[in-house]
Amino acid sequence: MRKYNRVGSNHIAELKAIVGEKNVITDPDKLITYSQDEVTDARYHHMPEVVVFPETRDQVAEIIRLANRELIPVTPRGAGTGLAAGAAPMYGGIVLSLEKMNKIIEVNAEHMYMVVEPGVRTKDVQQAAAAVGLLYAGDPSSGDNCFIGGNIATNAGGNKAVKYGTTRNQVYAVEIVTPTGEITELGGLLNKSTSGYCLEQLIMGSEGTLGVITKATLKLIPLPPCKMDFLAIFPDTETAIDTVFKLLKAGIDPTSLEYMDNEAVNVCARYLKVGLPHQEDGNYLIITVETSTEEELEDKAARIDEICTAGGAIATLVPDSKTIWAARRAFGEANREESYIHSPEDIVVPVKHLAYAMREITRICKEHDAIGRVVAHAGDGNLHLTIMQGDIPAEEWPTKIDEILQDLFAFVYSIGGKMSGEHGIGSKRVKWMHRFTDPVQLKMMQAIKKALDPNLILNPGTVFEVD
Ligand SMILES: Cc1cc2nc3c(=O)[nH]c(=O)nc-3n(C[C@H](O)[C@H](O)[C@H](O)COP(=O)(O)OP(=O)(O)OC[C@H]3O[C@@H](n4cnc5c(N)ncnc54)[C@H](O)[C@@H]3O)c2cc1C
Incomplete structure (x- = not known):
């Protein structure tokens, strides 16, 4: 396990000098909100030592450079609606909340694109597009609350992905602060490009581990009449x-x-x-x-x-x-009301195996005497299975859910599926990511992470661990 330094009073003073006193919080009563996302199981909650609210990309870059110099982990955070504990700071340190970078910079109706900061709510993106007769096609069910930066970081899907694809299909370009504190724009207002690696697509879905998204240029399309x-x-x-x-x-x-x-x-x-x-x-x-x-x-x-x-x-x-x-x-909310502790799973399988997968996941839940409820983005082969703690005693839940997930993921991977179609790995599924990902692929991902983030300060403990 990597060792990081604690946030000291000297760091707090420096952070306040970067973002202003009002944009730094250290009060434990306030920090607690930033210790978790929508994952209710307390095993995946982790307290930050400080939360900062930058208002510009330059402030983000300064914070990242400080974190590198002092070996302090930084966890980017959007609206905290994630279902994989990706915004919960596994190793403490700094939570970097993007909620104050919330401006729609440009809506260009003539050329059909929009430029936004990461803290704009998805619903506001959709409404701004509709106001000029256009469609922003990203549509996660959490759209009233989540941020566009979070959608890009998780490559969010949703109810329209069967036609329009996931968030990665709605984005022309992303401006990021790299894990070492440089600022760059990846992609562009281009419909094609074979000019080196497609770095913007690498960032999308990287769950805040390869860069902090500070701006995005989104595709708009004609609103179907x-x-x-x-x-x-x-x-x-x-x-x-x-x-x-x-x-x-x-x-x-x-x-x-x-x-x-x-x-x-x-x-x-x-x-x-x-x-x-x-x-x-x-x-x-x-x-x-x-x-x-x-x-x-x-x-x-x-x-x-x-x-x-x-x-x-x-x-x-x-x-x-x-x-x-x-x-x-x-x-999601209905399940949460009936069993506060539950495991919201998000498996994706080839659509041709959907019926088989439905039968098998029902069998697996039954075999373990567990209640599993299912909805699906069926056209995408993306099954949302919520496994309820229900009457399972709290002390038995961790073992029980592990046994179910082991059987579930073993089955899913055996038919060419993956453990997450849209919610991501976060810190919740790291153990399973190590267990089920092809070792060659895992090594490639870890090599990319180490190359871009040599001090491993950006959202460590999310997606996978790196030595
Ligand atoms: C009721 C409900 C319905 C949902 N429906 C859907 C759905 O239909 N489809 C779907 O895909 N998801 C869905 N989700 C999950 C969640 O809303 C999405 O994952 C969403 O994209 C998260 O956005 P956020 O702003 O809340 O990000 P957060 O939860 O704050 O963060 C998520 C991840 O993104 C990273 N991150 C956030 N902002 C940035 C940034 N600017 N730069 C770099 N990294 C960043 C964080 O570090 C973290 O790893 C749902 C959740 C709920 C509670």
């Missing part, structure tokens, strides 16, 4: 999941293709205190399509109805969109 949601209700998991690939193959080009099993439907209905269609027996596929014309929309509606009916759907409806999407988005 027509849009409709459909709710196909199936009597069982099997028929619902079997229909996913048929919809993908049919040329419908869905914007969303989401799955909720019957238990998830009921959990979300209970949480929201609403009744949902066929709540007693329905397994849902939520399908959204966007088109240029009404005729095209009608055409796609007819195709969806045909495919879902042939696939065994009890009904295909045009639902109350607000209620259905509220239910889908409530899944």
